[in-house]
Amino acid sequence: MLPFRISQQGSGEETTIEVSEEDRVQTWPEDARLTVVGHGHGRLEGNQKVTGRARYTYDVRLPGQLYAKVLRSPHPHARIERIDTTAAEQLPGVHAVLSSANAPGITWYENSSLFDTTVRMIGDEVAAVAAESEEIAEDALRLIDVTYTPLPFVVDLESALQPDAPKVWEGGNISQEPKVYDRGDADAGLRDADVVVDETFTTASVLHNSLEPHGCTASWEGEYLTLWNSTQSVFTIRQEVAEALDLPEHRVRVIKEHMGGGFGAKQIAWKQDVLAALLSRQAGRPVQLMLDREAENLVVGNRPSTRQRVRLGAKRDGTLTAISAELVQARGAYLTGGEASNVSGIYQTLYKCPNVHTDETTVYINAGPAVAFRAPGHVEAAFALEGAMDQLARALDIDPVELRRRNYAEIDQTEDKPYSLPEGLRLCYDRLTEAIGWDTYQRPEPTGPKRRGIGFAAHDWAAGSGHPPAYAWIELNGDGTADVVTGTQDIGTGTRTGLAQVAAEELGLPLDRIAFHLGDTATGPYSPVSSGSATQASMGPAIRAAALDVKEQLFRVASTVLEIPADRLSARDGKILVDGDMSRAVPIEDIMGQISPATLHGRGARGPNPSDLAIRTFGGQFIELEVDIETGEVTLHRIVSAHDIGRIVNPTVVDSQVIGGITQGIGFALTEGRVIDHRLGLVLNPDLEEYFVPTIADVPSIDHVHVNVPDVKANTTGAKGVGEPPLIPTAPAIANAIFDAVGIRIRSTPLSRDRILAGLATAAEAASQKPEVPA
């Protein structure tokens, strides 16, 4: 039994009680000689994925399963006056129809409901049908007659802020109290500066476009509901769906085996999760409700568009005297839960600066709701801050990396806490400049219309530390194999493999003798949502604790069998060693065979993070590219990336995460952006034809330079998260490289050809009008 602590804070109604379990596992030291952790290994589920046998939510097929489709609002803002579903109900093959006429009144999105009679965006749910095939369900939707009264709408950030703008909600278009942060006096800092950069940047709303859409299959057995759900958090879905349906949590089971991507948008329950359950109950048959690509891109999340005015003040030597940022982001028609999209954060923490002001306003528009998207807030803000820093470096004629070194933060200035690995970002700077040969770097000469440039950007990220509560169980079987049982989920990132490696290391078992279980609320203990790059760092320590627990029991058994004190025993490579001597090794299965069919059961909990340290991830990127000044085309040549993510548990999988994050960063920088027709409120590219995600031809050589310094103060494994960080510096590094190549600063994403050509034209015009300098 682990030490268990109950702490109480506050009093009266404000009381919060927290339970935590101290982690008694010894942290792996920085130079620990580990045999499984730290070594590359292919994904444990690889075979299923390359043979088509991996079962995703979309692939669930149950006897009698029906298929559901949702009728969605064609208006960005309207009142539903009348809805008639009679014809749809009578269509052969239709088994359930739901709309505001018959659905239970379930509150959703603040003061809205599951089927609200006011729709606030194109795509809002109006009715849902379950039928024997997708085709019949589509036919049924066409038979539903709805009368709408269109209402005034607004779909862009700037218009929504105007005083006479149509109101998305009665209370107006400001969705939350502006978030204001002040440290020191930024105005004074700007006055004291020798140089001030004052730039306004905008970023486009981008769409997650996970290849597997959101959706689920619902099936009832009496009062018990099972939901197969494409989600980043089986336990969040269980809690939110149970609450919406007024069910106790133990009557809801959520399963997620494999998932075709989430990127932040699948960490909360969405309407279809409840709709599928209601349709299934009405029909008395299992119902699958997967969104089509258009709905996926309209209603279940996006990265919000932003406008950011950034002012940086600095002394001649580069010392920052002030950072001031006025920030606006468009949240869409509804506020959603999950990981916050904090655009202010990076301004407050990335650089050492005594005077910081941020002011963040969130705005409603009549469009799809924003939700966390891989490093939410930081990706948008890094584009602006790191662009402004590049501008500052040029204004001061200081090397851009040197400027960042001169403003190095070793503490979290918002909480006045030292970082757990204060040298982390500096190590990234060192490795990156070395890898690219920065000290002697020479830009290749222009060839024809092609101009070469290189850009740099740094980042921090507020997450990656992992956190409690998180639990794991390990069953050591009679034949010396182990089942690691958790309630976490693999969202496509390699969770099974990285966590199984931690178990194998601690148990002293080869990886192929471990089965890793996850993604089922009925069989595994609570695990947190897979967001905030947290899974490895949350679950790893819990799994180590469970492994230690079961290993100690194994040593007790072995001690009896071998007649050697338990404290002289250790485990490695499937064997029990006496005094660390491999020549006196006894196979674990021989020991377990003595007690079989009894098994040993270990239990582990994630201990708390240190209260006196701030745990963060850091990094940076160099990007080399070429701009064609005749066509505006940008061709990426090389990306070098380094990140302080603590100990690298599985370099194979981590490299893939880095490459993948950067690839999404390339899309955010160069080609991606939701386009809305302002007159119609219509999203013009809710598909994969006109919405341009990067293809294989868009991705250059990407080198991940391993920093790989275990963060031994962070948790017992020394590993931090890698999922989100690599995407953060990509767009500003590309924008800075474009400036380096052609001398124009594009302040809006996507950094499209038309913007580059317009920038080049403006620059050429300005140059031609420059008065001649007298000789």
Place this chain on the structure above:
Amino acid sequence: MIATPPLSSRIPVTLTINGRDHPLLVEPRRTLLDALRHDLELTGTKKVCDMGNCGACTVAVDGQAMYSCLLLAVDCDGRDITTIEGVASGNELDPLQQAFIEHDAFQCGFCTSGQIMNLHVLLDRHDNPTDEQIQRTVTGNLCRCGAYPNIAKAARRAVELKAARPNADPVPSGGR
């Protein structure tokens, strides 16, 4: 308004999938993709965009890589169809499948079937394709996890593995 055709208007079709004949009754509007996924429960072929933009549903039809979401099942009667489920020989993985695992050429795996099917057709035709041919082959296969560099490496590795197999096709280098 479109009414559902009565069941009797379903049309008999025989789909030859991975070497086996499957007689089916399908609506004329049912795509090959839906016939695979629903009528035959061959769910390895994935639906992502359902309009020919992403490549996830790629299968081989008479030796050509095709988007199964853009084919009607009734048009595939008598055609020889290979899906991801038919790429391995029993439990022995195809060189491409093996190379995809070795080179970590996927993360979530949702695009993987389509990537492998497209490359499978390429490697059937060319013993030693150029890097450009490999890239061009999967340019239409979107991968949101961004496994692209590893997909290219895996394809290259599969060429080696294939050449090393004892029963490798003795077609001269360069293919046909």
